[in-house]
Amino acid sequence: MGEEQAGFASQWQKAPDRVWLGAEYWANPLQDWRVAGGRIECVKAAPNRNVQLLTRRLGDKPASLQMSVRLGRIDGKHLANGRGSAGFRIGIRGPLDDYRNALIYGQGLDAGVTSDGRLFIGKPGDGTPLDLVRESIELQLAVDAGDDKSKLTLSAHDADGNELARTTRDAIASDSLAGNLALVANFFYGNPNAKNNAAQQNAANQNRANNLGAGQFWFADWTVAGDRVETHDADAFGPILFSQYSLSRGVLKLAVQMPPLGEQDEQAVRLEVERGGEWIEITRETIHPEARTATFRIEVWDATRDTPYRVAYTLRSSDGTSQEHYWPGVVRRDPVDCDVLTVGDVSCNTHKAFPNAAYTANMAKLDPDLIAFVGDQFYESSGGYGVQRAPLAPAMLDYLRKWYLHGWTWRELMRDRPTISIPDDHDVYQGNIWGESGAPETTTQEAGGYNMPAPWVNVVVRTQTSHLPDAWDPTPCKQGIGVYSCPLTYGRVSFAVLADRQFKSGPEGKVPPTGGRGDHVTDPHFDPKTADLPGLQLLGPRQLEHLRDWACDWRGADMKAVISQTIFTAMATTHGEPNGRLVADYDTNAWPQSERNAALREIRKAFAFHIAGDQHLPAIVHYGIDEHADAGLAFAGPAVNTGYPRWFEPLAPGKNRAPGAPANTGEFFDSFGHPLSVLAVADGKKQPRTSLLEKLHDKVSGLGLVRFDKRRRTVTVECWPFLADVSEPGTQFAGWPRSFDVLANYGRKAVARLPRLEVRGVDNPVVEVIDDATGELVYALRIAGQTWQPHVFAAGKYTLQISDPDSGKSKQLSGVMATPGNETSLEVSV
Numbered sequence: 123m124g125e126e127q128a129g130f131a132s133q134w135q136k137a138p139d140r141v142w143l144g145a146e147y148w149a150n151p152l153q154d155w156r157v158a159g160g161r162i163e164c165v166k167a168a169p170n171r172n173v174q175l176l177t178r179r180l181g182d183k184p185a186s187l188q189m190s191v192r193l194g195r196i197d198g199k200h201l202a203n204g205r206g207s208a209g210f211r212i213g214i215r216g217p218l219d220d221y222r223n224a225l226i227y228g229q230g231l232d233a234g235v236t237s238d239g240r241l242f243i244g245k246p247g248d249g250t251p252l253d254l255v256r257e258s259i260e261l262q263l264a265v266d267a268g269d270d271k272s273k274l275t276l277s278a279h280d281a282d283g284n285e286l287a288r289t290t291r292d293a294i295a296s297d298s299l300a301g302n303l304a305l306v307a308n309f310f311y312g313n314p315n316a317k318n319n320a321a322q323q324n325a326a327n328q329n330r331a332n333n334l335g336a337g338q339f340w341f342a343d344w345t346v347a348g349d350r351v352e353t354h355d356a357d358a359f360g361p362i363l364f365s366q367y368s369l370s371r372g373v374l375k376l377a378v379q380m381p382p383l384g385e386q387d388e389q390a391v392r393l394e395v396e397r398g399g400e401w402i403e404i405t406r407e408t409i410h411p412e413a414r415t416a417t418f419r420i421e422v423w424d425a426t427r428d429t430p431y432r433v434a435y436t437l438r439s440s441d442g443t444s445q446e447h448y449w450p451g452v453v454r455r456d457p458v459d460c461d462v463l464t465v466g467d468v469s470c471n472t473h474k475a476f477p478n479a480a481y482t483a484n485m486a487k488l489d490p491d492l493i494a495f496v497g498d499q500f501y502e503s504s505g506g507y508g509v510q511r512a513p514l515a516p517a518m519l520d521y522l523r524k525w526y527l528h529g530w531t532w533r534e535l536m537r538d539r540p541t542i543s544i545p546d547d548h549d550v551y552q553g554n555i556w557g558e559s560g561a562p563e564t565t566t567q568e569a570g571g572y573n574m575p576a577p578w579v580n581v582v583v584r585t586q587t588s589h590l591p592d593a594w595d596p597t598p599c600k601q602g603i604g605v606y607s608c609p610l611t612y613g614r615v616s617f618a619v620l621a622d623r624q625f626k627s628g629p630e631g632k633v634p635p636t637g638g639r640g641d642h643v644t645d646p647h648f649d650p651k652t653a654d655l656p657g658l659q660l661l662g663p664r665q666l667e668h669l670r671d672w673a674c675d676w677r678g679a680d681m682k683a684v685i686s687q688t689i690f691t692a693m694a695t696t697h698g699e700p701n702g703r704l705v706a707d708y709d710t711n712a713w714p715q716s717e718r719n720a721a722l723r724e725i726r727k728a729f730a731f732h733i734a735g736d737q738h739l740p741a742i743v744h745y746g747i748d749e750h751a752d753a754g755l756a757f758a759g760p761a762v763n764t765g766y767p768r769w770f771e772p773l774a775p776g777k778n779r780a781p782g783a784p785a786n787t788g789e790f791f792d793s794f795g796h797p798l799s800v801l802a803v804a805d806g807k808k809q810p811r812t813s814l815l816e817k818l819h820d821k822v823s824g825l826g827l828v829r830f831d832k833r834r835r836t837v838t839v840e841c842w843p844f845l846a847d848v849s850e851p852g853t854q855f856a857g858w859p860r861s862f863d864v865l866a867n868y869g870r871k872a873v874a875r876l877p878r879l880e881v882r883g884v885d886n887p888v889v890e891v892i893d894d895a896t897g898e899l900v901y902a903l904r905i906a907g908q909t910w911q912p913h914v915f916a917a918g919k920y921t922l923q924i925s926d927p928d929s930g931k932s933k934q935l936s937g938v939m940a941t942p943g944n945e946t947s948l949e950v951s952v
């Protein structure tokens with residue numbers, strides 16, 4: 123970062139043909155631009171296509187500027203022979219003081235040429251005539267800076283350098299020129315992100331811009347110079363965009379996200395580690411042609427120490443030269459000996475406050491050991507320009523553009539700690555998803571299936587999840603769509619990462635007709651039992667089977683947790699708008715009820731806590747299956763940037779509340795009839811304030827963190843409002859933090875007790891309790907110490923399996939009696 127004079131000149135004449143324009147640029151939108159024949163082309167004739175420069179901009183102090191660029195039409199016709207406009211935009215700033223915010227939300231001052239032959243600064247209606255019957259022109263823009271006011275001069279020149287026309291604007295406020303610099307194809311008089319831009323803009327200019335239409339233009343030889351043009355070379359983005367990794371029981375998986383490169387580009391990415399002061403290449407991988415990821419899998423990784431690594435990539439130029447690029451980070455040691463493992467619970471980012479620098483700084487202060495991105499890493503609206511669903515190739519680039527916003531937001535935290543990422547509905551361009559085991563959508567979204575084609579969905583799956591530990595069962599689901607549900611053990615916490623919507627049945631056509639939107643029940647006489655039909659799926663048989671195995675696999679783990687997209691109850695009562703009360707919502711994982719109960723029965727057997735997002739309604743809930751709180755606890759973390767708000771507005775106060783607890787906590791029944799205990803909830807304001815950050819704050823955007831204290835066997839949930847400073851005490855939402863004993867995750871009331879166990883031979887053994895009558899696991903947990911009295915939910919005979927799965931030591935006792943008020947004890951030598 124600096125203010126020194128440093129000129130800039132584009133190097134496209136040396137770049138091989140590719141979609142990505144280079145690390146110095148952000149293209150709006152990515153898929154509409156490419157490098158071809160040593161220059162860049164905007165291949166889509168549409169408004170407000172632009173390329174912003176990341177490494178140079180004007181600062182707050184008045185600064186002179188000289189920019190030039192050559193441009194023409196990509197069909198080679200005369201500039202006058204077609205439609206559209208082209209040129210520069212300067213002083214681009216967004217609502218937040220961040221050059222990245224300006225890339226997406228910025229507006230600035232335009233200066234260019236229109237196809238009907240005018241050279242203009244500001245609005246094309248004010249232009250100076252010029253003769254455009256020529257294949258190309260060079261535009262030169264000069265800013266002569268005064269203290270308060272600056273003078274702008276735009277001139278057009280022919281191929282021999284002869285000036286064709288010139289226009290000037292005096293008395294432009296100097297401070298209005300601070301911001302990003304861009305090339306623009308087809309000026310547009312409105313912010314494409316604003317819904318009512320036409321009303322906000324001068325109607326005459328709008329009409330004129332519309333009349334000009336849009337053309338396809340090329341640009342070349344962009345130069346930027348001038349005193350106090352700020353140099354920000356560190357703000358370049360790429361060619362290595364970001365990385366994500368997981369470390370689980372000594373296996374490292376690291377995914378590198380690359381931009382869309384070309385056929386002439388190097389196709390391999392290397393992973394290097396430092397040994398004895400030298401960087402050693404340990405492996406290399408080919409970039410996936412569609413996902414643009416390279417994923418390393420290191421089977422035997424030394425997880426006992428922090429290991430600096432760097433990803434390396436050779437960027438080639440078409441003149442035969444090349445440049446090495448590195449993306450360094452640290453694979454932290456597995457914190458097996460730390461008392462507490464912290465997990466950031468992150469979801470639902472509209473990127474309205476992109477790049478959310480204050481938010482990520484807050485998360486950096488919390489310094490979680492692991493961050494779980496549990497879905498909606500972006501929304502369809504993120505980045506502007508809507509969504510492009512077809513053709514397939516640009517639709518994949520459209521996805522990558524939005525995904526890159528996520529990576530750019532989080533990369534500084536992802537490079538040096540493990541992260542989990544699982545896609546939810548908006549990640550696959552759907553408002554809701556009932557994945558139907560990967561089937562294609564055939565009728566409506568609510569009938570289930572994926573709207574986007576399978577190869578596109580697989581780009582989502584690969585970019586977001588390829589760094590996760592190996593899937594339990596890698597067999598793809600329908601249409602060959604990849605799966606990612608997996609176990610992950612880190613810091614002596616064993617996680618089950620689930621896909622809670624990939625296999626889920628769609629409601630429409632199966633449940634009683636709603637009379638309207640297939641997922642929204644509005645009939646006050648709705649009987650939820652009529653919707654709990656045989657054959658419906660939630661997690662599906664494969665994930666249930668894997669949960670069953672996982673519940674008794676305690677290798678390297680003291681505690682357990684499930685991570686999935688959403689909670690397994692219907693909590694929100696009010697959706698989208700203050701009066702948007704629903705009777706029930708099939709998007710929630712309260713439905714299908716029997717399958718939801720089956721999942722929770724497996725999860726509670728491992729005393730597992732549940733981390734999720736999706737709701738935009740931060741809450742801690744205690745699940746009930748047959749009775750209140752007889753299953754596990756869950757945290758629905760807040761959205762990073764809330765778009766669609768939800769509220770919990772029970773019709774009657776909760777029962778059995780703690781003294782002084784608010785009326786919207788306590789015991790309820792959810793809209794599908796499940797017992798629901800709400801321990802903490804933060805409802806947003808019905809009328810949020812209107813300024814950007816305050817609005818996000820009032821819509822209960824925020825930060826969530828879960829602490830697993832393995833020594834004390836407790837789970838603590840923390841949650842901060844969006845504008846809180848997490849380093850200030852007392853700034854969490856009302857109701858947070860809350861701590862729970864791990865045993866609360868199987869909160870069912872005990873009926874009988876087995877003898878008190880006095881274990882000899884191993885510390886902290888795993889205790890599995892198996893019902894002799896059925897042969898089924900009652901539960902399994904890792905006890906702290908050597909003494910514990912197991913409880914059960916029916917008197918009778920049980921088998922006790924006491925083990926240390928890491929050393930292989932094990933002792934099994936069958937026919938042990940459980941009785942009410944059992945006062946006996948049992949010494950077990952393992």
Ligand SMILES: [Fe+2]
Binds near residue numbers: 470471497498737738
């Ligand atoms: Fe969401």
